[in-house]
Amino acid sequence: MINGFLQLLIFQAIGELMSKFLIPLIPGPVAGLVLLVMFLKWRGAVPQKIDLVGGAILQHLGLLFIPASVGVVMFLPLLQEHLMAVSMALILSVVATIWVTAIVLKFFDANRQGDEHAS
Amino acid sequence: MRPDLPPIHEIWVYLAGSPLFALVLTLAAYSFGLSLYERTGKHPLANPVLIALILIAGTLTVGEIPYQKYFEGAQFVHFLLGTATVSLAIPIYKGLSSLQERMGILLMAMTAGGLTSIAVAVGVLHLMGSDDSLMQGMVAKSVTAPIAMGIAERIQASPTLTAVFAVTTGVLGAVLGRFVLNAAGVTAWWQRGFALGVAAHGIGTSRALSVHPVAGTYASLGMGMHGVVSAIVLPLIFRVML
Numbered sequence: 001m002i003n004g005f006l007q008l009l010i011f012q013a014i015g016e017l018m019s020k021f022l023i024p025l026i027p028g029p030v031a032g033l034v035l036l037v038m039f040l041k042w043r044g045a046v047p048q049k050i051d052l053v054g055g056a057i058l059q060h061l062g063l064l065f066i067p068a069s070v071g072v073v074m075f076l077p078l079l080q081e082h083l084m085a086v087s088m089a090l091i092l093s094v095v096a097t098i099w100v101t102a103i104v105l106k107f108f109d110a111n112r113q114g115d116e117h118a119s
Numbered sequence: 120m121r122p123d124l125p126p127i128h129e130i131w132v133y134l135a136g137s138p139l140f141a142l143v144l145t146l147a148a149y150s151f152g153l154s155l156y157e158r159t160g161k162h163p164l165a166n167p168v169l170i171a172l173i174l175i176a177g178t179l180t181v182g183e184i185p186y187q188k189y190f191e192g193a194q195f196v197h198f199l200l201g202t203a204t205v206s207l208a209i210p211i212y213k214g215l216s217s218l219q220e221r222m223g224i225l226l227m228a229m230t231a232g233g234l235t236s237i238a239v240a241v242g243v244l245h246l247m248g249s250d251d252s253l254m255q256g257m258v259a260k261s262v263t264a265p266i267a268m269g270i271a272e273r274i275q276a277s278p279t280l281t282a283v284f285a286v287t288t289g290v291l292g293a294v295l296g297r298f299v300l301n302a303a304g305v306t307a308w309w310q311r312g313f314a315l316g317v318a319a320h321g322i323g324t325s326r327a328l329s330v331h332p333v334a335g336t337y338a339s340l341g342m343g344m345h346g347v348v349s350a351i352v353l354p355l356i357f358r359v360m361l
Contacts, residue, residue, distance in 0.1 A: 027269030029204035030350040036208035054206035062168040067193035071279030085247035093240035097318035101232030102305040
C-alpha cells in the first residue's frame with residue numbers, strides 16, 4: 001500500500017521535474033503519466049502494488065476535484081449573467097462531440113464479426 | 120453554561136479556521152453524494168461530485184466562509200489530483216495493450232471529437248456575446264478534470280471554471296449519451312464507449328463501465344488519449360496563437 005503510493009509519488013516527482021526544467025508546456029502530472037505508461041510497457045504488466053493504490057485513487061477521482069470546483073462560488077455572478085449562453089454551450093458541445101466521435105468511428109471502421117452491439 | 124468555556128461562536132471560528140473543518144465538510148458531502156448515487160441505482164443525474172459541490176457551496180454561502188479559507192483545509196484532498204493523474208497511466212496501459220490494431224481510427228475520431236468540443240462550446244459563447252474568461256474555461260472542459268486543470272493553468276484559463284465545466288460536461292454526457300448515440304445509429308459497444316470517454320471523460324467512462332464492459336474499456340482509453348494529447352497539443356496551439 002505505502003510502497004505503491006511511494007512509486008506513484010516518485011513518477012509524479014520526476015514528471016514535475018521534467019515539466020520544470022525540460023518541457024514547461026506539459027503539466028508535471030501528465031509527464032509523470034506518460035513516464036508511467038512507458039514504464040508499464042517496459043515491464044509488460046502493472047505491478048500489483050501500483051495497481052492497488054492507483055485503482056483506489058481512481059475509484060474516487062471525483063472526490064479529488066471537489067476542492068477546486070467549489071471555487072465556483074466566486075464565479076456565481078458571472079455565470080448567472082451568462083446562464084443561457086453557458087448552458088447552451090455545454091449541452092450543444094457535449095452532444096456534438098459524442099456524435100462526431102461516434103460517427104467517425106462508424107464511418108471508417110467496417111464492423112467485425114466479433115463486435116458486440118447494443119440492441 | 121460554565122464560565123471558563125469560550126462562547127460558542129468562538130469555537131466555531133476556531134473550527135472553521137482549521138483544516139479539519141474543510142476536510143470533514145468535503146468528505147461528508149462526498150460520501151452523502153455517493154450514498155444518494157447508490158440509492159438512485161447510479162442515476163447519472165445523481166452524480167456524487169455535483170451533489171457534494173452544491174452542498175459545500177451552500178454551506179460556505181450560508182456560513183459566510185470565504186472560499187480561500189475553505190481551500191486552506193481542502194488542499195490536502197486537492198493535492199492528490201496530481202497522483203491521480205499519474206494513476207491514469209494504469210487504465211491507459213491496460214487499454215493500449217488490448218486494442219492496438221484500431222489505434223489509427225481511434226486517434227482520428229478522438230481528434231475530430233476534441234476539436235468539435237472546443238469549436239462548438241467557444242462558438243456558441245462567442246455567438247451569444249459571452250465573457251472571455253468563460254470561453255477560455257470551455258477549452259479543456261472535455262478533458263478529464265485533473266488534466267484539464269493543468270492545461271487551464273497553461274492557457275491562462277481559470278482552473279476553477281474549467282473544473283466546473285468539466286464536471287457539468289461529464290454529467291451531461293452521461294445523461295444524454297445514450298440518446299445521441301441511438302439517434303446517430305451507432306450500435307457497436309466499443310464505438311459507443313469510446314465516444315463517451317472522449318466527450319464526457321471520467322463521468323462518461325464510469326457510465327459506460329456500468330452499461331457494458333467493452334464500452335467501459337474503450338471509454339477509459341478515449342478519456343486517457345484525449346487527456347494526454349490535449350495536455351501536449353493545446354498549450355502549444357495557444358502559444359502559437361498568442
